[in-house]
Ligand SMILES: CC(C)(COP(=O)([O-])OP(=O)([O-])OC[C@H]1O[C@@H](n2cnc3c(N)ncnc32)[C@H](O)[C@@H]1OP(=O)([O-])[O-])[C@@H](O)C(=O)NCCC(=O)NCCSC(=O)C[C@@](C)(O)CC(=O)[O-]
């Protein structure tokens with residue numbers, strides 16, 4: 001079996017480069033969005049000038065026997081400047097460099113790495129104890145095969161490989177091999193090459209053994225709010241990209257789609273318990289008081305430069321209280337940010353309400369990764385509505401159906417059918433298809449497709465029946481352009497294709513909001529096309545063409561042979577099975 005040659009990564013060079021990069025890219029503050037290296041120089045020079053002026057004046061007054069407390073306007077200005085610069089230098093310059101000189105906690109390092117648009121192999125910094133040994137040799141000097149065997153039999157913990165070897169790429173090679181040895185099953189189809197695993201560890205995945213390939217297609221151009229977008233979609237469902245592409249064409253030929261951002265706020269809802277329902281209600285009323293809200297918001301906001309508390313919605317169940325904190329999160333999707341902020345608030349609240357028992361930081365009233373009515377009604381992440389007016393000619397020529405057929409189908413399927421099924425936000429044909437393909441392509445959290453796909457699709461005849469008005473309303477689109485998997489090379493390329501890569505430096509949050517609009521626009525295209533295919537009785541035929549090709553059929557034949565005969569046995573020479581019985 002051909003093994004990838006591990007690249008060598010030096011922990012020292014990582015930490016030096018990253019610190020330098022962070023120092024050069026960090027901003028002074030929200031209110032002073034200049035790189036910290038410039039503000040440091042400006043305030044340092046101002047401090048020196050003011051000091052120099054005051055010293056000269058002091059000498060003059062001494063010589064002329066003028067009382068020191070007689071100030072002219074220049075002296076007052078110099079004093080104020082001196083004080084201001086001093087506060088800045090202590091508050092920012094001092095703390096910033098002291099923090100970096102003494103080293104920061106892993107999580108803060110990670111936060112800053114992400115802020116700078118990079119992920120760091122944070123675990124690598126920690127190798128500072130005596131090097132681990134295997135058969136009397138230091139681990140790094142051992143053969144990969146020997147280390148893999150040690151991991152396979154439990155002699156060496158698998159999850160410490162990155163730290164012990166100080167090399168993410170090599171750790172992945174060794175772990176993959178150890179999984180083969182332990183199970184006796186081949187992983188030859190799982191690629192190792194083509195991914196920089198140092199960007200994964202400490203940010204996206206643990207116990208890494210490779211990466212999965214998902215084809216990425218493009219649909220479009222999608223004409224949305226006057227701008228053309230090429231939509232990257234990662235999917236294994238043949239026909240999906242073709243369908244979205246057709247929807248984009250119909251929208252484009254009808255003058256484009258328009259979108260409106262209705263709301264923006266990520267939520268986290270802890271559950272706390274009291275001795276009585278009365279006490280639970282007391283905290284609810286406390287938080288509903290605007291003065292208390294301001295104090296709580298201060299506690300929350302100090303945990304991030306971007307997360308800003310907007311609202312707390314409380315509900316009582318017996319003696320338990322659920323508090324749904326909602327905040328803006330800049331260009332990040334925001335789950336870590338909102339959780340960090342809520343943690344701080346809980347620390348504060350427990351001092352004011354010592355009888356409050358914190359059950360969990362998440363009480364499912366948030367609601368993350370579950371289909372719920374609260375997200376559907378209140379919204380979560382970005383709430384977007386997107387619409388288009390499709391001309392009758394395009395409906396018949398591009399979509400191969402009629403306006404009355406689409407309107408009737410929408411009513412009977414997306415509204416009545418979904419109501420009969422008891423749907424929560426599932427009043428659409430396949431919003432999740434487009435949401436998930438775009439989520440995977442752009443590094444979103446794929447599990448959040450659950451609530452992000454909540455959507456109501458509406459279709460009505462317009463302009464006296466000559467045109468079709470179509471819209472999608474999506475209250476819970478949870479997307480970000482920084483954080484999570486957005487920094488990985490492939491995902492970041494997809495964001496770049498859409499023109500929303502990374503943080504928006506001029507208007508923090510604008511990139512993530514734009515991404516949400518694009519997702520809604522692509523869903524509109526997908527809805528139009530699938531609904532048309534259903535109305536025209538085209539669905540099965542199109543899937544036979546794009547989703548069950550000849551090569552697929554051949555593979556299905558092969559699967560039959562497997563079903564009747566040999567199991568998915570190992571074919572690669574992976575050695576004997578070392579699985580512990
Ligand atoms: C497949 C089509 C688009 C053919 O549709 P068509 O109208 O026969 O195709 P056409 O050859 O006349 O081409 C029309 C346009 O479609 C696009 N198009 C056409 N072919 C391609 C292609 N190969 N690659 C890229 N784009 C393609 C392209 O824009 C093209 O214009 P052109 O560029 O030629 O000027 C149509 O039949 C269709 O949309 N079918 C529906 C498929 C679909 O939406 N599948 C989604 C999954 S279904 C599911 O999972 C959810 C479900 C169904 O269970 C949910 C529920 O309960 O409802």
Ligand SMILES: NC(=O)C1=CN([C@@H]2O[C@H](COP(=O)(O)OP(=O)(O)OC[C@H]3O[C@@H](n4cnc5c(N)ncnc54)[C@H](OP(=O)(O)O)[C@@H]3O)[C@@H](O)[C@H]2O)C=CC1
Pocket residue numbers: 110111112114115116203303304305306307329330331332333334335336337338339368445480482483484485503504508509
């Ligand atoms: N903790 C949880 O309960 C859950 C976590 N997740 C996971 O959380 C991750 C996403 O969390 P999320 O909070 O979005 O991301 P991150 O945890 O990656 O946090 C975003 C970081 O980027 C910084 N940042 C820099 N520029 C910006 C900008 N313009 N706007 C916003 N932030 C900026 C933030 O700074 P600052 O430090 O100043 O805020 C913060 O440090 C995903 O991996 C997801 O899978 C998913 C669900 C639940």
